[in-house]
Amino acid sequence: MNIAMLVFIACGVMAIVGAIALILAREPVHSALALVLVMISLAILYLLLGAAFIAAIQILVYAGAIMVLFVFVIMLLNAGVEVRTNVSRLAKWVGLPLGIFFLVEMTYSLFREYGGRASVAGGAAAPVPASTQDLSIKLFTEFVLPFELTSILILIAILGALVLAKRES
Amino acid sequence: MEFVTHHPVLVVSLIKIAIALFVVMTALAYLTWFERKVVARIQSRWGPYWVGPHGLLQPLADGIKFLFKEDIVPPAADKISYVLAPFLALALALTTLALIPIGPATISILGQPTQLVISHSNVALILLFAISSIGIYAVVLAGWSSNSKYPLMGGLRSSAQMISYEVSLTLSVVGVLLIAGSFDFYDIVGGQSGHWYHSIPKWHIFPQILGFICYLTAAIAETNRVPFDLPEAETELVAGFHTEYSSFKFAMFFMAEYANMITVSCLATLLFLGGWLSPFPETGGWRWQLYLPAAGLIIGGLALIVGGIRSVQMNAKVVFPVLGIICLGVGYLCTLHGVMPIIQGPFWFTAKVFFLLFFYVWARGTLPRFRYDQLMSFGWKFLLPLSLLNLVVTSLVVVLRLR
Numbered sequence: 181m182n183i184a185m186l187v188f189i190a191c192g193v194m195a196i197v198g199a200i201a202l203i204l205a206r207e208p209v210h211s212a213l214a215l216v217l218v219m220i221s222l223a224i225l226y227l228l229l230g231a232a233f234i235a236a237i238q239i240l241v242y243a244g245a246i247m248v249l250f251v252f253v254i255m256l257l258n259a260g261v262e263v264r265t266n267v268s269r270l271a272k273w274v275g276l277p278l279g280i281f282f283l284v285e286m287t288y289s290l291f292r293e294y295g296g297r298a299s300v301a302g303g304a305a306a307p308v309p310a311s312t313q314d315l316s317i318k319l320f321t322e323f324v325l326p327f328e329l330t331s332i333l334i335l336i337a338i339l340g341a342l343v344l345a346k347r348e349s
Numbered sequence: 350m351e352f353v354t355h356h357p358v359l360v361v362s363l364i365k366i367a368i369a370l371f372v373v374m375t376a377l378a379y380l381t382w383f384e385r386k387v388v389a390r391i392q393s394r395w396g397p398y399w400v401g402p403h404g405l406l407q408p409l410a411d412g413i414k415f416l417f418k419e420d421i422v423p424p425a426a427d428k429i430s431y432v433l434a435p436f437l438a439l440a441l442a443l444t445t446l447a448l449i450p451i452g453p454a455t456i457s458i459l460g461q462p463t464q465l466v467i468s469h470s471n472v473a474l475i476l477l478f479a480i481s482s483i484g485i486y487a488v489v490l491a492g493w494s495s496n497s498k499y500p501l502m503g504g505l506r507s508s509a510q511m512i513s514y515e516v517s518l519t520l521s522v523v524g525v526l527l528i529a530g531s532f533d534f535y536d537i538v539g540g541q542s543g544h545w546y547h548s549i550p551k552w553h554i555f556p557q558i559l560g561f562i563c564y565l566t567a568a569i570a571e572t573n574r575v576p577f578d579l580p581e582a583e584t585e586l587v588a589g590f591h592t593e594y595s596s597f598k599f600a601m602f603f604m605a606e607y608a609n610m611i612t613v614s615c616l617a618t619l620l621f622l623g624g625w626l627s628p629f630p631e632t633g634g635w636r637w638q639l640y641l642p643a644a645g646l647i648i649g650g651l652a653l654i655v656g657g658i659r660s661v662q663m664n665a666k667v668v669f670p671v672l673g674i675i676c677l678g679v680g681y682l683c684t685l686h687g688v689m690p691i692i693q694g695p696f697w698f699t700a701k702v703f704f705l706l707f708f709y710v711w712a713r714g715t716l717p718r719f720r721y722d723q724l725m726s727f728g729w730k731f732l733l734p735l736s737l738l739n740l741v742v743t744s745l746v747v748v749l750r751l752r
Contacts, residue, residue: 232476239479
């Protein structure tokens with residue numbers, strides 16, 4: 181077992197534990213922290229695959245910006261401990277089997293597609309990791325329409341936030 | 350030994366981490382001493398004086414004091430977050446330093462050629478910002494988990510401040526990135542070599558003076574230092590987010606603050622001040638500059654010996670000459686042929702970082718604290734437009750140059 185494999189297993193376990201803790205934690209701040217843990221483990225997995233830029237952006241944007249705002253708002257509103265209600269029947273009889281079904285389906289299709297040549301590190305089996313330059317050239321030529329649409333979407337969100345904030349006064 | 354041959358990179362990295370950790374920890378400790386001395390001098394006081402000659406052992410005494418204080422965890426605190434916060438603060442502050450290269454030379458450890466940086470990445474700058482952006486959690490968590498009014502207020506203020514100024518900080522750096530065209534520190538510093546008119550070094554500070562001012566201001570705010578030390582405004586918030594912390598957990602926040610200071614100073618040096626490059630041209634009659642590190646150490650050593658002998662304190666009469674002789678020895682080492690080319694980079698790098706740290710302390714000694722609303726309007730209404738303007742003008746110039 182090499183070091184890359186060890187790191188992969190550690191981060192995978194960390195991500196899964198974080199995801200479970202996110203759902204089970206009663207305190208909103210703990211849930212938010214668990215989500216940060218998931219994002220950081222994902223970033224380390226990207227790093228392992230040789231995609232350092234994506235890893236850095238993952239941490240910078242999700243863990244460093246979005247989740248900080250989440251935690252900030254939770255603190256500002258001083259949200260109390262989550263109240264448990266009885267699990268609804270729909271969730272128990274439809275949601276749970278559906279979730280398990282999707283998990284099995286995804287595992288099966290991924291295994292069939294990549295089963296033989298999967299690699300935890302950017303080795304010979306993995307595609308050559310794209311440099312920042314390749315990434316940006318792709319983003320501004322091939323994917324320029326989705327890119328611009330996303331920025332318009334974000335602009336609309338900002339305007340919406342402004343409208344909502346102005347209505348109060 | 351077999352492990353070493355199988356995992357050369359891992360072992361060499363561990364050795365470098367150990368050395369860097371030792372150096373940084375010592376630097377942190379003596380940065381507090383330096384700060385107290387300089388601020389004392391600005392305020393016409395002596396500063397630490399009695400623990401060791403000229404208070405040189407004061408950091409050690411402080412460390413021992415912190416270790417032996419009672420470690421109180423408030424009963425109403427959220428235990429996990431309360432303990433996690435200081436560890437997070439210090440660990441992240443130290444991790445960022447792994448990405449900072451201190452010189453161009455390649456040295457050899459255990460027969461492995463290696464660079465003067467712990468982790469060389471081609472997106473080092475973004476990684477550094479990513480790691481330091483998680484640092485906000487330490488402040489937020491510390492404020493929230495203490496379950497007390499003042500820390501909560503301090504934590505909220507501090508996180509709002511750090512989020513606000515992080516925007517200007519990142520934007521002010523983009524100008525340099527546009528000129529350098531790389532996230533790699535080696536490329537960024539390499540692009541700053543050479544001179545205009547054979548005299549002015551091609552450092553980014555000259556074309557990017559606006560960016561540098563924005564960066565420095567935002568960096569002081571980002572590290573919660575005077576005049577932006579709102580989170581720990583004593584008169585209003587007791588001590589801000591770390592009010593409830595005692596003993597070594599408090600010390601960890603303290604160390605993290607100083608480590609962050611060192612990181613932003615290193616970053617400013619790399620991005621704007623030419624990193625490890627000498628301000629003098631390398632050609633012609635400028636070869637004497639290779640002896641500058643040695644000369645500095647020898648003069649410093651002689652000054653220490655003379656000052657020690659003339660000192661009135663008994664222990665200073667012994668300690669200072671010993672330190673002076675060590676300085677002379679290291680100075681002699683720096684003249685050796687194998688060492689001289691390697692020491693140049695770290696020498697200039699350290700000198701520039703030291704100057705910036707002095708600037709920090711100087712600002713602390715002279716400026717009063719901002720009011721909170723002033724801080725916010727300064728960040729959003731002045732600093733952010735200024736860094737945006739810098740970005741727009743720089744990109745325009747870069748595009749016109751490419752034509």
